[in-house]
Structures are given as C-alpha cells and as structure tokens.
Amino acid sequence: xxxxxxxxxxxxxxxxxxxxxxxxxxxxxxxxxxxxxxxxxxxxxxxxxxxxxxxxxxxxxxxxxxxxxxxxxxxxxxxxxxxxxxxxxxxxxxxxxxxxxxxxxxxxxxxxxxxxxxxxxxxxxxxxxxxxxxxxxxxxxxxxxxxxxxxxxxxxxxxxxxxxxxxxxxxxxxxxxxxxxxxxxxxxxxxxxxxxxxxxxxxxxxxxxxxxxxxxxxxxxxxxxxxxxxxxxxxxxxxxxxxxxxxxxxxxxxxxxxxxxxxxxxxxxxxxxxxx
Ligand SMILES: Nc1ncnc2c1ncn2[C@@H]1O[C@H](COP(=O)(O)OP(=O)(O)O)[C@@H](O)[C@H]1O
Ligand SMILES: [Mg+2]
Numbered sequence: 001x002x003x004x005x006x007x008x009x010x011x012x013x014x015x016x017x018x019x020x021x022x023x024x025x026x027x028x029x030x031x032x033x034x035x036x037x038x039x040x041x042x043x044x045x046x047x048x049x050x051x052x053x054x055x056x057x058x059x060x061x062x063x064x065x066x067x068x069x070x071x072x073x074x075x076x077x078x079x080x081x082x083x084x085x086x087x088x089x090x091x092x093x094x095x096x097x098x099x100x101x102x103x104x105x106x107x108x109x110x111x112x113x114x115x116x117x118x119x120x121x122x123x124x125x126x127x128x129x130x131x132x133x134x135x136x137x138x139x140x141x142x143x144x145x146x147x148x149x150x151x152x153x154x155x156x157x158x159x160x161x162x163x164x165x166x167x168x169x170x171x172x173x174x175x176x177x178x179x180x181x182x183x184x185x186x187x188x189x190x191x192x193x194x195x196x197x198x199x200x201x202x203x204x205x206x207x208x209x210x211x212x213x214x215x216x217x218x219x220x221x222x223x224x225x226x227x228x229x230x231x232x233x234x235x236x237x238x239x240x241x242x243x244x245x246x247x248x249x250x251x252x253x254x255x256x257x258x259x260x261x262x263x264x265x266x267x268x269x270x271x272x273x274x275x276x
Pocket of ligand 1: 034038039058059061062063064066
C-alpha cells in the first residue's frame with residue numbers, strides 16, 4: 001500500500017470553496033416511459049455553467065422522473081444527459097458523485113442518531129481515497145486525510161448556518177435544519193452540479209424563504225451549476241436565472257422567470273391543476 005501520490009484537486013483546495021470548474025448540464029431529447037405512461041417525452045434543456053436553473057411544473061409533470069434520469073436512478077428510454085463533455089447517461093448514482101454531481105434526497109435519508117457533522121462526513125466518502133480497510137488500520141495518511149475532510153465538513157456546516165449544531169444528533173433538529181443537513185451532505189461531494197428535488201417540500205413560509213436565500217447564496221459563493229426541481233413557482237421566480245416548465249412529461253416553456261411567468265401555456269397548466 002502506498003500513500004496517495006498527490007492530493008486530488010478537491011483535497012488541495014480544502015481550505016476554500018469553488019474547487020472545481022462549474023459545468024454545463026445538457027439534457028437532450030430524453031424520453032422515459034412507465035408502462036403506458038410517458039413520464040418524459042422528448043425533453044431537452046440546458047443548465048448553463050454556473051447558473052441556477054429551475055425545472056418546474058404541476059404535480060405529475062415529470063420533474064422527479066427527470067431528476068432521477070439525471071441522477072442515474074432511472075434509465076431513459078431515449079436521449080442523453082451530458083455534464084460538460086461527459087456523457088452521464090446510464091451511469092450509476094455513486095459514479096456521478098465522483099464526477100461532481102451532488103444531490104438532495106426528498107425524504108432526507110440521513111442517520112438521525114448521528115451528529116450533523118458525521119452525516120456530512122458520509123457525503124465525503126465519495127472523495128475519500130483510502131478504502132475502509134486503510135481507514136480501519138488508521139494509517140498516518142488516512143488519519144491526515146480524515147482530519148482534512150472533517151475540517152472541510154465543518155466549513156460546509158458553517159456555510160449553511162449549521163455550525164452551532166454540528167455536534168448535535170440530526171434527530172434532535174427541527175425540520176428546516178434537517179433539510180439543511182441534507183443540503184450540506186450534497187455539498188460535501190464538492191459538486192460542480194447540484195441537483196435539488198423539491199427542497200422546500202414540507203417547509204413553512206419562513207423556512208422556504210430562508211432556503212431560497214441559502215440556495216442563491218450557494219450559487220453566488222460557490223459558482224456551481226444548480227438544477228432546482230420545484231413545484232412551487234414562487235420559490236424559484238425570485239432566484240432562478242432560467243426556468244424550464246414541464247407538463248404531462250413535455251417541455252411547454254423555457255426562458256427567464258419573467259418570460260415563463262407570463263407564458264399562456266404555463267398559466268394554463270398551473271391553473272388547470274389548482275382548479276382540479
Ligand atoms: N416509479 C414509477 N412507476 C410508475 N409511474 C411513475 C413512476 N414515477 C413516476 N410515475 C408517473 O410518471 C409521471 C410523472 O411523475 P413524476 O416524475 O413523479 O412527476 P412530478 O415530480 O412532476 O410530480 C406521473 O404520471 C407518475 O404517476
Ligand atoms: Mg416530484
């Protein structure tokens with residue numbers, strides 16, 4: 001066994017944010033069927049490098065399906081997903097973390113008995129070079145790496161306002177804070193692209209407003225590309241650079257928040273479900 005020859009780009013910059021170059025995400029002509037249901041029908045859009053892009057639509061529009069295709073959980077029946085020059089289509093979720101794709105989990109799959117910091121550290125395992133055996137043996141370089149990772153995890157907690165509760169078990173936190181831990185864990189892989197599926201689900205109005213501020217802060221501070229999947233138009237309109245709208249699996253609009261908000265098809269799609 002030999003120690004790592006040189007630090008990875010991520011480790012080298014463990015003292016600061018914005019560690020890797022942001023990448024453009026291209027979703028090209030993606031189709032996904034569940035039996036007879038066309039969950040996604042020839043969907044294309046581009047998340048420009050370093051931008052905050054929202055994917056919105058009424059319930060059942062295909063947002064989560066699209067999220068799951070991009071994050072490798074579902075395999076598209078047609079089309080491609082590209083991150084920078086890399087084809088992500090069909091790659092397993094754990095491979096994506098290594099390529100710099102961070103994601104949230106809708107039903108925050110956190111370990112409630114473990115501290116905030118330990119949960120965030122779990123997110124860093126995609127970056128850890130030493131295998132479990134090396135870590136178990138506590139070889140000097142793995143101890144050093146572990147210390148660096150833990151320092152970085154603390155920075156991420158501080159950045160998301162979780163500093164004061166870093167050593168508190170996740171199970172003891174209020175809901176809004178738990179969602180922040182999920183976000184911290186997604187950031188722990190030092191993503192170039194962050195995928196968020198309805199991060200405000202279940203939040204009250206003030207928690208939602210706070211979260212919107214946090215998400216725009218992430219974009220401003222880290223300069224990474226963010227795809228925000230959201231049902232609630234209000235949340236995204238104030239913070240997104242660009243918005244893609246799905247309805248019944250099809251893209252019905254794509255533009256700036258102002259353009260999309262005044263688009264008759266979008267208004268109809270949202271009114272249709274509100275009335276139902
Ligand atoms: N695992 C699944 N099996 C069968 N149908 C599914 C599955 N996931 C989603 N669907 C269907 O695909 C369509 C899009 O759903 P979804 O992507 O969850 O929409 P959204 O996230 O916009 O609410 C819906 O008609 C839904 O019922
Ligand atoms: Mg959904």
